[in-house]
Amino acid sequence: MTISFTRLDPAGQDRAALIDFMTRNDFPFHVGVHPSAADVEGAIGKGAYRDEDNDSFWIDHRELGRIGFLRFEDLSEGTPLFDLRLGGPFRGRGLGVPVLSAATAHVVSTMPSVNRFEDQTREDNIAMRKTFVRCGWLKEAHYREGWPVNGGAPLASTAYSILRRDWETGQTTTFVWDDLPVRSTDRQTLGHDVSPAETTKEAQHHGR
Numbered sequence: 001m002t003i004s005f006t007r008l009d010p011a012g013q014d015r016a017a018l019i020d021f022m023t024r025n026d027f028p029f030h031v032g033v034h035p036s037a038a039d040v041e042g043a044i045g046k047g048a049y050r051d052e053d054n055d056s057f058w059i060d061h062r063e064l065g066r067i068g069f070l071r072f073e074d075l076s077e078g079t080p081l082f083d084l085r086l087g088g089p090f091r092g093r094g095l096g097v098p099v100l101s102a103a104t105a106h107v108v109s110t111m112p113s114v115n116r117f118e119d120q121t122r123e124d125n126i127a128m129r130k131t132f133v134r135c136g137w138l139k140e141a142h143y144r145e146g147w148p149v150n151g152g153a154p155l156a157s158t159a160y161s162i163l164r165r166d167w168e169t170g171q172t173t174t175f176v177w178d179d180l181p182v183r184s185t186d187r188q189t190l191g192h193d194v195s196p197a198e199t200t201k202e203a204q205h206h207g208r
């Protein structure tokens, strides 16, 4: 196996290395782009790296050594999510695909009750979105303006998942994406029974 995972002890022996990794790298597609040491220490204290919902691992590559960090999240919910962060020097080299494949294999082989493995990424994180598709994950949602951006307009959040049987059979289970056909008369005008012009007239009438 090219990729292996080493379980982290975030509050113990891996504490300093975890703070170093999170503060040394930038994460342009995360809500916290530049975590501070205090941010990471606070997260460690809250159990964000290891508790009943979270479990964190170093990502090790057979030739390259330690290349990144992976956390499984929502572990008590039945459908885990993940947080995957390659270190800066290991991005843009096609490593995301073997890492996500290894993460999926880990979930399927060590979490027998899990049927779905899912995650979301920002719409402009093309590298992550290509990685999902190349690993057999399927896009299931595109949440318009669903991803807050510090100091900017929100972007869309895209949601992908893989099913246990997709992984086991190598066949992605699909579904009909397009909605059922509707007649134009079925389409309601999103709560605007009155035209903007009428709204203005109404407001003037009430002295606003």
Ligand SMILES: CC(C)(COP(=O)(O)OP(=O)(O)OC[C@H]1O[C@@H](n2cnc3c(N)ncnc32)[C@H](O)[C@@H]1OP(=O)(O)O)[C@@H](O)C(=O)NCCC(=O)NCCS
Residues within 6 Å of the ligand: 027, 028, 029, 030, 083, 084, 085, 086, 087, 090, 091, 092, 093, 094, 095, 096, 097, 119, 120, 121, 125, 126, 127, 128, 130, 131
């Ligand atoms: C996201 C991540 C795991 C992807 O892994 P990676 O190995 O770096 O991705 P790749 O190098 O294989 O890039 C995938 C593709 O995206 C393309 N790509 C990357 N950025 C792009 C951009 N801005 N516009 C268009 N294409 C882009 C690459 O060219 C590549 O395409 P190609 O293989 O067809 O040439 C990794 O970059 C990473 O850890 N980033 C920081 C943390 C992060 O964003 N994690 C995801 C949180 S959900």
